[in-house]
Amino acid sequence: MNETLVIIGNGPAAMRCLESLLEREPDRYRILVFSAEPHPAYNRILLSSVLAAEKAPEHIVTHDWDWFERNRIEFFPGTRIDFINREHGEIRCQDGRVFAYDRLVIATGSSPIMLDLPGSDLDGIYGFRDLDDVDALAREAESGEHAIVIGGGLLGLEAAAGLRLRGIDVTVVHLCDWLMEQQLDPRAGEMLQRVMEDRGIRFMLSARTCAYLEGVQPGRVGGIRLADGRELHADLVVVAVGIRPAAGLARAAGLECNRGILTNDAMQTSDPDIFAVGECVEHRGRSYGLVAPLFEMARTCAANLAVIGEVPELPAAYEGSLVSARLKVSGVDLFSAGIVQDGPEHEVITLVDENLGIYKKLLVKDGKLVGVLLYGDAFDASWYFQLLADETPIGPMRDKLIFGAAFVNGEGETHGAALSLPDEAEVCGCNGVCKGAIMGAIAAKGLQSLEEVRAHTKASASCGGCTPQVEELLALALGPAAPKQPSEKPVCACTEMGHDQVREEIAANEFASVEQAMAVLGWKNPEGCARCRPAINYYLLCRQPGRYRDDPASRFVNERVHANIQKDGTFSVIPRMFGGITSAKELRALADVVDKFAIPTVKVTGGQRIDLLGVRKEDLPLVWKDLNDAGMVSGHAYGKAVRTVKTCVGSEWCRFGVGDSTALGVRLERELWGSWTPHKVKLAVSGCPRNCAEATIKDIGVVAVESGWEIHVGGNGGTKVRATELLTKVKTADEVMDIVFAFLQLYREEARYGERTAGWLMRVGLEFAKERVVTDRVSRELLCERFRESQAVSRSDPWSSETGLPAQAPESFVPLETPEPLIV
Amino acid sequence: MSAFMSSAPRWQVVGHIDQIPLRGARVVQTPLGNIALFRAAVDRVYALEDRCPHRGGPLSEGLVHNGRVTCPLHQYVIELDTGEAVYPDEGCVTTYPVRLEEGRIEIDLTGSRQTEPSPSGCAV
Numbered sequence: 022m023n024e025t026l027v028i029i030g031n032g033p034a035a036m037r038c039l040e041s042l043l044e045r046e047p048d049r050y051r052i053l054v055f056s057a058e059p060h061p062a063y064n065r066i067l068l069s070s071v072l073a074a075e076k077a078p079e080h081i082v083t084h085d086w087d088w089f090e091r092n093r094i095e096f097f098p099g100t101r102i103d104f105i106n107r108e109h110g111e112i113r114c115q116d117g118r119v120f121a122y123d124r125l126v127i128a129t130g131s132s133p134i135m136l137d138l139p140g141s142d143l144d145g146i147y148g149f150r151d152l153d154d155v156d157a158l159a160r161e162a163e164s165g166e167h168a169i170v171i172g173g174g175l176l177g178l179e180a181a182a183g184l185r186l187r188g189i190d191v192t193v194v195h196l197c198d199w200l201m202e203q204q205l206d207p208r209a210g211e212m213l214q215r216v217m218e219d220r221g222i223r224f225m226l227s228a229r230t231c232a233y234l235e236g237v238q239p240g241r242v243g244g245i246r247l248a249d250g251r252e253l254h255a256d257l258v259v260v261a262v263g264i265r266p267a268a269g270l271a272r273a274a275g276l277e278c279n280r281g282i283l284t285n286d287a288m289q290t291s292d293p294d295i296f297a298v299g300e301c302v303e304h305r306g307r308s309y310g311l312v313a314p315l316f317e318m319a320r321t322c323a324a325n326l327a328v329i330g331e332v333p334e335l336p337a338a339y340e341g342s343l344v345s346a347r348l349k350v351s352g353v354d355l356f357s358a359g360i361v362q363d364g365p366e367h368e369v370i371t372l373v374d375e376n377l378g379i380y381k382k383l384l385v386k387d388g389k390l391v392g393v394l395l396y397g398d399a400f401d402a403s404w405y406f407q408l409l410a411d412e413t414p415i416g417p418m419r420d421k422l423i424f425g426a427a428f429v430n431g432e433g434e435t436h437g438a439a440l441s442l443p444d445e446a447e448v449c450g451c452n453g454v455c456k457g458a459i460m461g462a463i464a465a466k467g468l469q470s471l472e473e474v475r476a477h478t479k480a481s482a483s484c485g486g487c488t489p490q491v492e493e494l495l496a497l498a499l500g501p502a503a504p505k506q507p508s509e510k511p512v513c514a515c516t517e518m519g520h521d522q523v524r525e526e527i528a529a530n531e532f533a534s535v536e537q538a539m540a541v542l543g544w545k546n547p548e549g550c551a552r553c554r555p556a557i558n559y560y561l562l563c564r565q566p567g568r569y570r571d572d573p574a575s576r577f578v579n580e581r582v583h584a585n586i587q588k589d590g591t592f593s594v595i596p597r598m599f600g601g602i603t604s605a606k607e608l609r610a611l612a613d614v615v616d617k618f619a620i621p622t623v624k625v626t627g628g629q630r631i632d633l634l635g636v637r638k639e640d641l642p643l644v645w646k647d648l649n650d651a652g653m654v655s656g657h658a659y660g661k662a663v664r665t666v667k668t669c670v671g672s673e674w675c676r677f678g679v680g681d682s683t684a685l686g687v688r689l690e691r692e693l694w695g696s697w698t699p700h701k702v703k704l705a706v707s708g709c710p711r712n713c714a715e716a717t718i719k720d721i722g723v724v725a726v727e728s729g730w731e732i733h734v735g736g737n738g739g740t741k742v743r744a745t746e747l748l749t750k751v752k753t754a755d756e757v758m759d760i761v762f763a764f765l766q767l768y769r770e771e772a773r774y775g776e777r778t779a780g781w782l783m784r785v786g787l788e789f790a791k792e793r794v795v796t797d798r799v800s801r802e803l804l805c806e807r808f809r810e811s812q813a814v815s816r817s818d819p820w821s822s823e824t825g826l827p828a829q830a831p832e833s834f835v836p837l838e839t840p841e842p843l844i845v
Numbered sequence: 846m847s848a849f850m851s852s853a854p855r856w857q858v859v860g861h862i863d864q865i866p867l868r869g870a871r872v873v874q875t876p877l878g879n880i881a882l883f884r885a886a887v888d889r890v891y892a893l894e895d896r897c898p899h900r901g902g903p904l905s906e907g908l909v910h911n912g913r914v915t916c917p918l919h920q921y922v923i924e925l926d927t928g929e930a931v932y933p934d935e936g937c938v939t940t941y942p943v944r945l946e947e948g949r950i951e952i953d954l955t956g957s958r959q960t961e962p963s964p965s966g967c968a969v
Contacts, residue, residue: 551915
C-alpha cells in the first residue's frame with residue numbers, strides 16, 4: 022500500500038511542488054489535493070490581467086481537471102479543511118469527512134488583510150486575491166460608477182488599473198506619501214503616479230481610511246471616511262493593503278508559527294511529517310509573496326518528499342531568496358530589487374530623463390550593487406539582478422553601470438527589448454511564438470531551461486536569433502531561480518557530452534559509423550536523434566576524409582537530396598554560378614529546365630545565382646541531369662557547406678576597381694566548393710574598398726586595396742548582423758588562397774557543428790585564428806594540406822551520376838510502384 | 846477509429862523491403878493519400894500518413910532514429926509505432942498495419958488507427 026500524501030491548497034506553490042514530485046517519484050504516494058476554491062489550479066499572478074479583461078479566466082488555468090485525472094491525483098475542489106489531527110495523522114474537511122495522511126503539505130497561501138474599521142461588514146467591500154474576487158469586481162464594475170482602492174502598493178495599483186480598464190472611475194487611497202513605498206523611492210513613485218493619472222486614475226496620498234460609510238442602499242457601502250474628516254463616495258471598495266500568511270490551520274494544529282508557519286530549510290514544519298510551502302510560510306524570519314521564491318520552496322519540498330524515510334537526512338535545502346518586484350500593469354515598465362531607500366552608507370547612481378519618463382537608480386555599497394530601481398526602461402532588469410544576486414564587484418564597470426549591459430560589455434548589443442514587450446508581441450519570428458505564449462508555457466509547465474522552452478514552444482528552436490530574448494524571458498520568469506547554463510551544453514538529450522568532447526573522442530577513436538560512435542560513447546538512445554546524428558556524421562567526415570563513408574540517414578533531407586525542401590514539400594534547386602558569373606549556355610539550360618518541368622518560380626538569390634523553386638521531388642534527378650549536361654553543378658545552397666562567393670566586377674570593368682575581384686572570386690569558389698563545414702559558409706570578394714560585394718558581413722570577405730588584398734573573417738549578414746574582423750593583409754591572390762584554405766580548415770576542425778564563423782570567433786577570439794593561420798607558418802601549411810586532402814575527395818558534384826550515393830538512385834525519388842493498384 | 850476495425854484485414858502488397866533504405870523512407874500513393882513507409886530497422890517497417898500534424902510537412906523526408914521520425918520542416922518528432930507526437934510536441938498521425946512476408950511489404954488500408962485523442966493532443 023502506497024503512503025498517502027495530502028496537499029492542502031492548489032495555488033502555484035502547491036502545484037509546482039506536485040509537478041516536481043511527480044517527475045521524481047510518480048508512484049510513491051497516493052496523492053490527495055484539497056482546495057477551498059471551487060476552481061481548477063490557476064495562475065494567481067495573472068489575476069490582474071483577468072480583471073483588466075486582457076485574459077479570460079480559463080486562460081490562466083494551469084492545471085485543469087484532466088491533469089489531475091491523468092496523474093491519478095484525487096482532487097477535492099471547494100473543500101475547506103478545518104482541522105489537522107496530528108495525533109491520528111488525519112485531516113478533517115468542513116463537511117465532516119476525514120482523510121488519513123502519512124505526509125502533509127500545507128500550501129494555504131495568504132489572505133488579504135481586510136481593515137478592521139467601522140462598517141467593514143457592509144456589502145461591496147472586496148479583497149483582490151482570488152478568482153472569486155475578480156469575478157465579483159468585474160460584475161460590480163458593470164453597474165458601479167466609482168471605485169475606491171485602498172492601498173497604493175503593487176496589488177492595489179494592479180487592481181486600480183484593471184478596474185479603470187473596465188470603464189469606471191477609480192480613486193486610490195494610500196497611507197504613505199508615495200506609491201509602492203516598499204519598492205520605489207519618492208521620485209519613482211511620483212513618476213508612476215503621473216502615468217497612472219494620465220490613465221484617469223485619481224490618487225489621495227498620506228490618507229488614512231478610518232471608516233466605511235453606508236450608502237443609499239441599506240447594508241451596502243457608499244463611501245469611506247478619512248482620518249482628516251473628508252468623505253469620499255464609492256460604489257465599491259477594494260482593499261489591497263497587504264497579505265498575511267494563512268497560518269490559522271497550522272496554528273490550530275499546534276505547529277510552531279510566528280506570522281507564518283515556521284519551517285526549516287528542508288521546508289519541514291515543527292512536525293517532521295508536515296511540510297509547508299508558499300506564502301503561508303515563514304522561513305528564516307521572512308515570508309514571500311512573489312512567485313520565484315515560492316517555486317524554489319516547492320522544488321525543495323518535492324525533492325525531500327521524494328526520499329523522506331529512505332535517507333538519513335533530507336537532501337534539499339532552501340536558503341531564502343533575494344526578491345525583485347515588477348509591476349504588472351501593461352505599458353508601465355518598472356522593476357525593483359534589493360534595497361530601495363538610500364541611506365548615508367550608500368553610493369547612489371541615478372539617471373533621469375523626464376521627457377522619456379526614464380529613471381534609474383542604483384545603490385552601491387562596499388563596491389557591490391545592493392539595490393536596483395528601474396522605471397520606464399527595465400531592459401536590463403535581469404542583468405542588474407544577477408549582479409545583485411551574485412554580489413559581483415562592480416569596480417571595473419562602475420562608470421558605465423547605469424547605462425546598462427550593452428554599454429558595459431561594449432558590444433553594442435541590442436539588449437533586453439523582450440522584457441518590455443506586450444504579451445502579444447512576437448518574440449520568435451521563425452515559429453510565430455509571442456511573448457505571452459512563452460511566459461505562459463514557462464509558468465504553466467514549470468520550464469527551467471532554454472532547451473525546455475524550445476521544446477515546448479518552439480521559440481528560438483529554429484534560427485536561434487531570438488535566443489537572448491528567450492533567455493531573458495526565462496530569467497524574468499524564474500528570477501534568481503534561473504539555473505546557470507554550463508559552459509558547454511550537451512549536444513542533445515542523448516548524451517551529457519558537449520560538442521568539443523565528442524569531437525575529441527572521434528579524433529582519438531576514428532569510428533567507422535555514427536552508430537559505432539554512439540555505442541562507444543554511451544549514447545542514451547542507440548540511434549541518437551535529429552540533432553546529434555548530423556553532428557557526429559560531420560565530425561567523422563571532417564576527421565577522416567575519403568575514409569569515412571557519409572551516412573545519408575544522418576543527413577537532413579536537403580543534404581540528402583541536394584535541394585532545399587519548401588513548406589509545401591517541393592524543393593528548390595540552385596546550381597552554382599562560380600563567382601556570380603554565368604553564360605548564355607547556362608541561362609539557356611536553366612530556361613529549358615524551367616519550361617520542361619513547369620517550374621513555377623525563378624528567383625535571383627542574394628548570392629548571385631538563380632533559384633528554381635517548386636520542383637517536385639520526382640523531377641529532381643531529371644532536372645539535375647539536364648543542368649549537369651550543361652556543365653552546371655550543385656550550389657550546395659541547402660547545406661552546411663561552402664555556399665557562394667559573391668563578387669563585384671572589379672578592375673576588369675569598374676573604373677574604381679583596384680583588384681580583379683571576379684577572377685579571384687571564381688578561383689576561390691572553384692577551389693572551395695563541395696566542402697562540408699560546421700555551418701554554412703559565405704564568401705565575397707570586393708575589387709576596392711567601396712566594397713560593393715559586401716564582403717565585410719561574410720564568413721570570409723576579401724577586399725582589394727592598392728597594395729594587395731585584405732582578408733576579413735567572422736561576419737554575418739543574417740539573423741544577427743556582425744561585421745568582420747580583419748584577419749590579415751596579403752600581396753597576391755595566391756597568398757589569399759592559402760590564408761583562406763587555412764582559415765576554412767581551422768573552422769572546419771575547431772568550430773562546433775551548427776556554429777557559424779561569427780559565433781565561433783566570438784567564442785575563441787580572433788587572436789586564436791590569427792596565430793594558427795597567419796603568424797604560425799607551419800600551422801598554416803599543415804591546415805592547407807589537410808584542406809587540400811579533404812577537397813581532393815569532396816569536390817565532386819552530388820548531382821553527377823558518377824557520385825552515386827545510394828540515396829540518389831533515381832527510383833528513390835518517386836513513390837513506390839505497387840504491383841496492383843491499391844484499393845480501399 | 847476506422848469503421849472497418851472489426852472486419853478482417855485486407856493485406857495488399859506495396860513493394861519490397863529492399864526498396865527502402867535503412868533508417869529511410871519511401872512514399873506510396875493510395876486512395877487515402879500519400880502514406881510514408883519507414884524502415885526503422887533491418888526488418889521493421891511502419892506505415893504512417895505522410896503528413897506532420899504540425900504544419901503538414903512530409904514525414905517521409907525526415908530523419909529516422911530509435912523508432913521515431915523528425916519532421917524536416919520544424920523538427921516535430923513522431924513515434925512511428927503509434928503515430929503520436931513525442932512530448933512535448935502535440936498531435937498525432939494516422940498509422941496503418943504493415944507486415945513483412947518474405948521481404949514483401951504488405952499494408953492493410955482498412956485498419957487505419959489514430960491513437961485516442963488526448964485532451965491536449967489530437968482533438969484539433
